[in-house]
Amino acid sequence: MTGERLAETFAPIEALIFDMDGLLVDSEPIAEQAMERFLQLHGHTLRPGTTERTLGRRVPDAMLVIAEIYGITLPIAELIDTYDQLRLAALRGKLLPMPGAAALLTYGRAAGLKLALATSSLRSHADLSLAETRLAGLFDAEATGDDVVNGKPAPDIFLLAAERLGTPPAACVVLEDAPAGLAAAAAAGMRRIWVPNIKTRDLPVAVAVDLTAPDLEAVIPWLETHGVKTPASAEKESFSGMADRHLGASDADNRRSPRQA
Template sequence: MKRTAILFDMDGLMVDTEPLARRSWEYVVAAHDAVVSDDLYGRMVGLRTSESARLLHAELALLLPVEELIARKTAAFLVALEEGVPVMPGLWALLDRVEALGLRWAVATSTPRELAESVLGKLGLVGRYGALAAGDEVAHGKPAPDLFLLAAERLGVAPANCLALEDSGPGCAAAVAAGARVIVVPTETTRHANFSGAYRRYPSLAEVAVDLEALL
């Protein structure tokens, strides 16, 4: 079966926003004399903002309501984005290759739609992707398959006809459950994650671009 579309995760895969997200969470909880450990943040990667907030709230026994925690983190993250959005190595080469092959592509991100559109807009990608599925648009976040199923549906392509690119364990599990062929490109934070079911693992998007036709 030939894959005809690509489903991209965003944070940690297309853009190096995980450090910005972590600093935003740390800024918020620091006001309550709490810290975000490496282990705790590692468990947050790939989750929706609401789920990350609930995890932080429980683990750090914060008195701040979850909704307020989300609002403050979102505000801090938007301020951080004003400094620019760093892209992951090989992103532009891969997107050019995807489009040269006539493949449609979508973004399936745990990030809320407002923030996702802000990030993609700053990269000048609005109009290039065929669809966007965001974390606040589905009933269940990763590792449930909902985001990838929605992204494929909005592209008008069956999930089995999609190649999904992920950097996190929950994201990999979600894409596998959706029925896509999954390629993982781990970050330093996620390199020890469980990538069961992944078709292949790469060190960067640049290598994915080189092998793209074979991966389809």
């Protein structure tokens, strides 16, 4: 169910709430490598479809799924610690922003929208990911997997992000790559935009969405047709160009992810 959804009552758009992994940051292939190493340490090999069952979920929730699939009986806290260290080590020096990430963030800021991050990743992972992709400091509020007890598909993390922004849920638009996140956004009473990547584009989505976009920059025209005013600066310069100035021109060329939906 990915088409235009049934009419619901929403306020004018005031805020964009972004997932991180697989949406803003091209981290999921690297995280899969860390999962392969994690399972090897416990005498297992990664089976097809395993990572798809953990996409969008907090590390504790993902470890519960992994322990059940592979029959690992060690304490969950120990599994979390081992995987956490492997994933952090794998991410360092290898992260790229997803196509259009900086452009949409730049547009949102210029249009006067509030921006929030709502990621299931731990705070340590979020800080590393945003720093390495030059996206740190662009958000008005952040919520991570450490901040909530109930992870996606529960709505808690999106509701917390909206609360920290001081924005009602009905005025928020959630951008997600994973079905669990889209379900969480629906449960939170927020508009939702699906930007699938190579790992999530064939997964079933149980809730209807407002838009399915090939990349984040493609969301800009939809926002403009839904009442977000294009900043005057856009008349002379594309938001890709503005984003390149934020990243630094040569750095932007080097750090754009080639992986697209």
